């Protein structure tokens with residue numbers, strides 16, 4: 147791991163007085179800082195910029211259909227049980243135990259941030275009991291000086307993990323009003339302390355002397371992670387503390403800037419590393435290049451935009467999204483990073499917990515920018531990258547996912563050099579393959595997707611923007627009781643039936659994905675309105691006026707055709723709707739007791755459970771093919787019978803829709819014990835056939851980034 151040596155301290159500032167102690171070489175900063183202070187002074191009225199779409203309180207949105215099945219599997223699986231056995235949560239020092247995986251002390255705060263929305267999304271009393279225990283312990287043990295957490299010395303007290311804790315506490319306070327007061331009290335006490343620490347040479351953020359809380363500097367790339375909970379506090383429960391809250395956010399950003407981690411200088415066309423060569427020769431901090439940081443750093447400009455109202459930061463956010471999309475996005479919607487961003491090559495890895503961070507960041511960014519394609523990206527990650535790396539029963543997960551992954555097992559010695567900073571065990575489905583951060587951070591993905599699926603609109607309405615089966619029960623404008631239910635198998639079926647009641651009239655909106663054909667997608671109803679083409683506002687939303695006190699029902703039918711994405715070197719990937727498709731591979735799974743992440747020794751049974759196993763998955767059918775993407779057919783799968791979808795849905799053969807694609811077997815060389823980059827002039831070894839393509843998220847073994855050949859006509863449905 148590359149470390150930055152830039153622990154240079156520049157400025158210590160207070161609200162109106164600026165004390166600058168500037169090294170001569172950094173004199174340029176003095177001007178910038180003064181400008182910033184003048185700008186701040188001009189804004190006596192310190193209001194936060196508002197989003198286009200507002201989030202609804204946690205707990206108001208409930209899952210239905212397959213999404214409920216998934217959250218219930220999550221609750222019954224590793225996520226909902228690790229509190230009872232997994233050492234980094236069960237025995238966390240945060241709750242009186244003895245175990246942390248690093249000096250960041252971030253494991254159980256990551257868990258808390260993801261399990262709170264699971265608990266209240268499902269309203270599951272067992273899971274609520276887990277987070278209540280954690281919350282009670284942490285608040286009851288808050289130090290007399292306001293510190294949250296078990297650390298007692300300046301060497302060990304780092305702010306970063308508190309960002310995750312506060313994110314979880316914020317969600318808790320929204321979902322359970324009986325806890326709001328004490329959570330808000332506790333957060334304020336902490337912020338007052340954090341403020342005084344940060345004023346003292348960024349103590350708790352930048353390591354000084356023998357500090358051990360963040361020797362690598364992860365928190366330096368994540369200084370904006372305190373902003374969502376602090377901005378929530380500032381708007382909803384400022385108490386007497388607005389100034390301290392505001393300054394604390396500024397100090398976090400300033401500290402990161404001093405250290406050399408200002409994402410505003412990174413999300414810039416000429417600076418951003420576009421290839422692996424650029425990454426290797428990057429003249430800036432390593433924190434920008436780390437995949438998870440990358441996903442989190444997408445939110446950095448907006449966290450400052452909310453305070454400065456500087457529209458350029460909104461435009462920069464769009465630039466950041468586009469840069470990642472163009473240069474490092476995986477076909478399944480994650481960021482290719484193992485653990486550092488690399489070229490878009492299908493043998494490279496995307497670390498699992500990048501996916502939930504991408505989902506959360508882009509759902510948030512969509513609320514500020516309103517750009518339709520950004521919501522599409524959230525869905526892409528949710529329905530492809532994330533489920534592909536989690537076992538269908540939610541008890542095991544990978545550390546890295548490859549787009550072309552015909553096996554998920556320990557790679558042989560020859561694999562060294564394949565990935566940069568993860569080991570040969572990383573694509574195994576296990577309890578803690580390679581590193582435990584994804585064990586504790588994967589749970590937030592689906593609960594936060596659900597929590598952001600409905601949003602409020604600027605005209606006082608509601609929009610369904612991240613699609614899927616869900617219901618909303620909310621009170622709009624203080625007295626309009628609204629109930630919305632979306633009955634759908636989306637993304638496996640493109641029909642959405644809405645049933646809505648409200649005590650006052652309001653406008654409802656449904657987002658239409660950019661891939662839907664607007665000429666042939668339709669809305670039927672409400673009432674006797676005949677089927678007609680959808681009519682979209684420029685933001686991609688279909689408006690439906692909802693009257694007071696009567697049930698409104700209507701059906702949206704999205705229409706689309708399979709899409710072929712042509713890739714460099716004569717390769718392609720195939721999508722249909724929100725789903726990426728991959729060549730189906732039959733497999734054989736062997737399982738054994740979970741291995742410890744750092745030495746692959748058997749884990750002690752005190753930190754495992756009867757359900758925890760590591761799984762090696764190997765193919766029992768061919769995987770090396772080239773395709774002719776001019777020949778594609780959409781077919782129902784064998785699972786299409788009756789009304790309900792199979793549960794679990796993310797298993798091979800479970801989704802009700804598949805594709806058939808003309809293909810031929812080829813010679814595909816191996817490199818580093820994994821398929822090499824797709825051959826550009828493949829040697830054909832068989833005769834063309836109709837290949838079965840299935841949703842990538844359902845295929846733990848998959849080939850999705852494939853060479854293209856022109857083939858004779860194949861009877862696809864034969």
Ligand SMILES: *[C@@H]1O[C@H](CO)[C@@H](O)[C@H](O)[C@H]1NC(C)=O
Pocket residue numbers: 205269271
């Ligand atoms: C959650 O469940 C409890 C019963 O366990 C019920 O009283 C409460 O109304 C439910 N909350 C929501 C938001 O559905």
Ligand SMILES: *[C@@H]1O[C@H](CO)[C@@H](O)[C@H](O)[C@H]1NC(C)=O
Pocket residue numbers: 153154155347352353354355
């Ligand atoms: C602030 O911290 C930096 C980095 O550890 C150190 O070099 C500098 O001397 C400190 N300044 C003061 C005034 O303590």
Ligand SMILES: *[C@@H]1O[C@H](CO)[C@@H](O)[C@H](O)[C@H]1NC(C)=O
Pocket residue numbers: 386
């Ligand atoms: C508000 O702040 C003032 C000045 O710091 C202090 O005297 C007062 O006690 C505070 N009030 C509350 C309710 O915290």
Ligand SMILES: *[C@@H]1O[C@H](CO)[C@@H](O)[C@H](O)[C@H]1NC(C)=O
Pocket residue numbers: 556557558559560561570571741746
């Ligand atoms: C995995 O393979 C590597 C060689 O790539 C080897 O050193 C290691 O011992 C293997 N681990 C297990 C658990 O088999």
Ligand SMILES: *[C@@H]1O[C@H](CO)[C@@H](O)[C@H](O)[C@H]1NC(C)=O
Pocket residue numbers: 663664665
């Ligand atoms: C939709 O209809 C318009 C006008 O007939 C046509 O120009 C356009 O190509 C159609 N779009 C698609 C995706 O079929």
Ligand SMILES: *[C@@H]1O[C@H](CO)[C@@H](O)[C@H](O)[C@H]1NC(C)=O
Pocket residue numbers: 734735736766
């Ligand atoms: C699956 O793997 C096990 C263990 O290696 C082996 O005994 C079995 O024959 C394999 N089954 C198939 C169908 O390949």
